[in-house]
Amino acid sequence: MSCDLPGAITLHGLTLGYDRHPAVHHLDGVIPPGALLALVGPNGAGKSTLLKGIVGEIPCLEGRIARPGLDEAIAYLPQAAEIDRSFPLSVLDLVAMGLWRRLGPWRSARRHRATLLDALAAVGLAGFETRLIGTLSGGQFQRALFARLIVQEARVLLLDEPFTGVDGRTTADLLALVRAWHGQGRTIVAALHDLGQVRSHFPHTLLLARESVAWGPTERVLTPQNLARAQSLSEAWDEDAAVCGRHEAPGPSHGHGHDHDHDHDHSHDHGHDHGQGHDHGADRRPAHPRDHGHGVARDRGHAA
Amino acid sequence: MIDLLFGPFLEFGFMRRALVGCLALSLSAPPVGVFLMLRRMSLMSDAMSHAILPGAAVGFLVAGLSLPAMTLGGLVAGLAVALMAGLVTRSTVIKEDASLAAFYLISLAGGVLLVSLRGSQIDLLHILFGSVLALDDPALWLLGGIATVTLFGLAAIYRPLVMECVDPLFLRTVSRAGGPVHYAFLGLVVMNLVGGFQALGTLLAVGLMLLPAITARFWAADLSGMIPVSILIAMLSSVVGLSVSYQADLPTGPAIVLAAGGFYLVSMLIGRRGGLVRRLVRARHLEA
Numbered sequence: 001m002s003c004d005l006p007g008a009i010t011l012h013g014l015t016l017g018y019d020r021h022p023a024v025h026h027l028d029g030v031i032p033p034g035a036l037l038a039l040v041g042p043n044g045a046g047k048s049t050l051l052k053g054i055v056g057e058i059p060c061l062e063g064r065i066a067r068p069g070l071d072e073a074i075a076y077l078p079q080a081a082e083i084d085r086s087f088p089l090s091v092l093d094l095v096a097m098g099l100w101r102r103l104g105p106w107r108s109a110r111r112h113r114a115t116l117l118d119a120l121a122a123v124g125l126a127g128f129e130t131r132l133i134g135t136l137s138g139g140q141f142q143r144a145l146f147a148r149l150i151v152q153e154a155r156v157l158l159l160d161e162p163f164t165g166v167d168g169r170t171t172a173d174l175l176a177l178v179r180a181w182h183g184q185g186r187t188i189v190a191a192l193h194d195l196g197q198v199r200s201h202f203p204h205t206l207l208l209a210r211e212s213v214a215w216g217p218t219e220r221v222l223t224p225q226n227l228a229r230a231q232s233l234s235e236a237w238d239e240d241a242a243v244c245g246r247h248e249a250p251g252p253s254h255g256h257g258h259d260h261d262h263d264h265d266h267s268h269d270h271g272h273d274h275g276q277g278h279d280h281g282a283d284r285r286p287a288h289p290r291d292h293g294h295g296v297a298r299d300r301g302h303a304a
Numbered sequence: 305m306i307d308l309l310f311g312p313f314l315e316f317g318f319m320r321r322a323l324v325g326c327l328a329l330s331l332s333a334p335p336v337g338v339f340l341m342l343r344r345m346s347l348m349s350d351a352m353s354h355a356i357l358p359g360a361a362v363g364f365l366v367a368g369l370s371l372p373a374m375t376l377g378g379l380v381a382g383l384a385v386a387l388m389a390g391l392v393t394r395s396t397v398i399k400e401d402a403s404l405a406a407f408y409l410i411s412l413a414g415g416v417l418l419v420s421l422r423g424s425q426i427d428l429l430h431i432l433f434g435s436v437l438a439l440d441d442p443a444l445w446l447l448g449g450i451a452t453v454t455l456f457g458l459a460a461i462y463r464p465l466v467m468e469c470v471d472p473l474f475l476r477t478v479s480r481a482g483g484p485v486h487y488a489f490l491g492l493v494v495m496n497l498v499g500g501f502q503a504l505g506t507l508l509a510v511g512l513m514l515l516p517a518i519t520a521r522f523w524a525a526d527l528s529g530m531i532p533v534s535i536l537i538a539m540l541s542s543v544v545g546l547s548v549s550y551q552a553d554l555p556t557g558p559a560i561v562l563a564a565g566g567f568y569l570v571s572m573l574i575g576r577r578g579g580l581v582r583r584l585v586r587a588r589h590l591e592a
Contacts, residue, residue, distance in 0.1 A: 055477050082473050083473075105461065106463070132525065152478075
């Protein structure tokens with residue numbers, strides 16, 4: 001779409017999920033370049049799924065993600081559990097993986113040794129370069145992964161629960177790195193659980209519970225009402241959920257009146273019952289003015 | 305002792321040919337085995353080795369005991385099973401090990417059926433247990449070619465292969481090389497199994513691939529150590545196995561694999577990294 005901002009990540013009626021069940025449901029919004037956005041929500045709210053969707057790891061069930069000019073520039077830090085730490089690889093080699101885009105499969109990493117050592121020093125792992133990754137503690141390993149992110153020099157960084165199981169000192173060090181990246185104008189999206197951390201470091205927050213509960217400046221998103229609503233919305237993966245009757249709108253300009261013919265069952269109480277759309281439609285609008293470039297109005301057709 | 309070990313090779317041409325063939329195999333199969341072990345695919349390679357049988361059998365039916373025909377058939381069957389197992393894994397709920405097991409069993413039964421339709425018991429034994437003492441020139445060329453292609457191939461895909469083993473998700477986010485690298489690696493596995501099948505037979509083809517690789521884990525910490533150590537162990541096993549089989553008049557293929565097995569058992573006991581003795585008699589811990 002021509003209105004997609006270069007360098008921004010735009011979500012158009014995005015539905016992501018597994019086995020037809022949505023884990024992220026009809027999400028609209030823009031992550032502008034240079035944003036420092038926290039992704040908050042209960043377990044199973046779709047935070048990891050959204051990050052995987054943006055990085056292209058899982059296909060969209062419906063809608064699309066526009067990321068013009070960013071296909072090569074996204075770095076993704078998954079939850080550490082997905083990495084085989086028993087593989088006999090040195091810390092330096094792990095960090096050197098971040099050079100892939102510059103070196104490809106064959107060029108030597110020797111000339112970049114200084115870059116690698118600098119990155120290790122920046123995360124407080126100087127002197128660890130020959131250690132095997134299996135011998136690192138959880139916090140040290142997370143530091144090594146951050147060193148790899150430094151080396152990647154990506155314009156967009158997606159961090160999936162980067163501070164889970166990491167002690168306070170390490171978290172503070174790594175948060176300082178995140179702040180520095182933000183200062184350099186990079187886009188950062190981080191899934192987090194610690195609301196205190198979010199309030200003190202992240203200017204913007206998306207509160208997710210499969211659908212967007214609120215998206216905007218952190219202090220206006222993390223209200224007790226919003227958090228309670230997120231909790232109640234996120235439950236239940238209904239095996240027999242009805243087929244979603246909400247149609248995908250071709251664009252925000254077509255927002256009104258094109259899908260009144262949906263035939264979903266209002267008595268069926270599955271997790272994303274559209275009956276709520278009529279009752280709370282107004283609540284679901286983003287809790288901030290449009291000029292931030294975030295969230296386009298949700299629930300087109302229903303709220304109308 | 306030296307004479308006992310090397311005498312047969314000096315004396316007989318067929319022993320020298322067997323040695324050359326085994327050394328070529330020792331150069332290519334163990335590095336592949338190291339990656340198989342680290343990817344936890346050790347047993348899958350065993351399944352793959354059985355999957356080669358029907359291809360070889362078809363070659364045998366068409367052209368008799370002809371090396372090119374049986375090799376080509378084996379390659380085709382092995383690659384087909386690897387590809388189909390991968391395809392089923394990607395498109396259904398079946399996990400890779402289960403789908404591979406299904407295909408190799410079908411393949412193995414088909415192969416045995418085909419061989420017994422036409423061949424005699426001796427032919428079947430020949431295919432199952434190999435014929436390292438009857439390696440002719442084309443067979444040696446084949447083993448040498450496989451070793452060359454394997455070493456160059458591994459060198460070419462080394463970096464993405466390591467990344468695919470450690471952090472496949474990361475590789476997917478930075479490049480599309482993951483899929484092709486995986487299949488290229490499976491191709492190398494199949495090639496080495498076909499090579500091993502010439503020398504050691506389908507049942508033992510994985511012997512020189514996996515045993516030295518697993519043994520190397522007891523001696524070296526990382527890949528740059530494990531690969532050379534595994535090659536060295538495979539070569540020693542070949543020499544020892546061939547000599548012992550000659551001196552004691554034992555079947556050659558099993559003797560070589562048993563020699564490798566002996567190295568494994570010894571390493572398990574006294575290996576520097578995690579060997580049993582090291583674990584029982586611990587040195588005092590350090591201060592930091």
